[in-house]
Amino acid sequence: MNKKLYNLLKFSILAVEKTVKILFSIMYNFAAKFAKILETCKKFSTNLVNDFGNVPRRGVVPKFSDLEVIALAMTAESESIDSENRLFELLKSCKSDFPNLISRQQYNDRRKITSGLCEQIRKRIANEIDGGEDYFCVDSKPIPVCRTSRGKRCKMGKDDFSQLTDQYMVMRNYAKQTDGLFARIVGKISAQTIAQYFNYINNKPIGRVKYALI
Numbered sequence: 001m002n003k004k005l006y007n008l009l010k011f012s013i014l015a016v017e018k019t020v021k022i023l024f025s026i027m028y029n030f031a032a033k034f035a036k037i038l039e040t041c042k043k044f045s046t047n048l049v050n051d052f053g054n055v056p057r058r059g060v061v062p063k064f065s066d067l068e069v070i071a072l073a074m075t076a077e078s079e080s081i082d083s084e085n086r087l088f089e090l091l092k093s094c095k096s097d098f099p100n101l102i103s104r105q106q107y108n109d110r111r112k113i114t115s116g117l118c119e120q121i122r123k124r125i126a127n128e129i130d131g132g133e134d135y136f137c138v139d140s141k142p143i144p145v146c147r148t149s150r151g152k153r154c155k156m157g158k159d160d161f162s163q164l165t166d167q168y169m170v171m172r173n174y175a176k177q178t179d180g181l182f183a184r185i186v187g188k189i190s191a192q193t194i195a196q197y198f199n200y201i202n203n204k205p206i207g208r209v210k211y212a213l214i
Contacts, residue, residue, distance in 0.1 A: 030079060030090070031097035033213045037078075037194060038071035044124040048117060055117055062110075063100035069110045070118045070190070072098075077191035078213055082184070084108060108180075115183040122190040129200040 042053065045067060050056050053065030072087075081087050088104045095101070102110070195209035204212070 030075060031094055033078065034071055034075040034097075036198075036213065037074050038067060040125070040194060040197065041067045041071050041074075041121055044121045044128075045117070048120055055114070062102070064098075064102045066110070066114045066117055068100075069102075069107065069114050070121065070187075072107070073111055073118070073187040074191040074194055077188050078195060082188075111187070112179045112183045115179075115186045118190050119186050122186070122193045125190075125193050125197045129197050129206070 045053075048055070049065075049067060052061055053067035054062060055066055076082070076087050081090070084104050084107065088107075091098060091101060192209055195212035196206045198204075198212040199206045199208060
């Protein structure tokens, strides 16, 4: 084999191996953060869900619980993964950590259904860390609900929502309907709140949320 071609092939193999190792490390940390967030969601969901982690309702009991859906959404947002396509591509590399994982479409639908539960849990966490303050300062900025190319088929109003940190990429909007937009905003706010909670219980500056889960 040509020496130059051999060296190029060797370099390509090493690059692929390095990429695989990095991906494994990322998803190992992702699974660990998911477990940490899930335990916190369980702690603050007393009387909101049943023993299986689901809001009681008729029908088949889902193996991937409502709390797991919420925890997965929070973990993804905390890792700046706001695309469901990208999230589920990454999850393929750690299937053993999510044996009951649902499909992307099911996740999308149930994320909307569980947004109310997610907000209730977020409020409980916020009440735990707010220190009893009566007044808060809120910085805000309008969030675009649609782009020009999507304007004609967008069904949402032109409301403004609070801006979060760049980590949660709140200015990005992939939702096509109002309930989808609300679910995404609730997920981003909840992910930030739970990061603040981890800083709070670990006696760290509450606003430094980027590394709160490390």
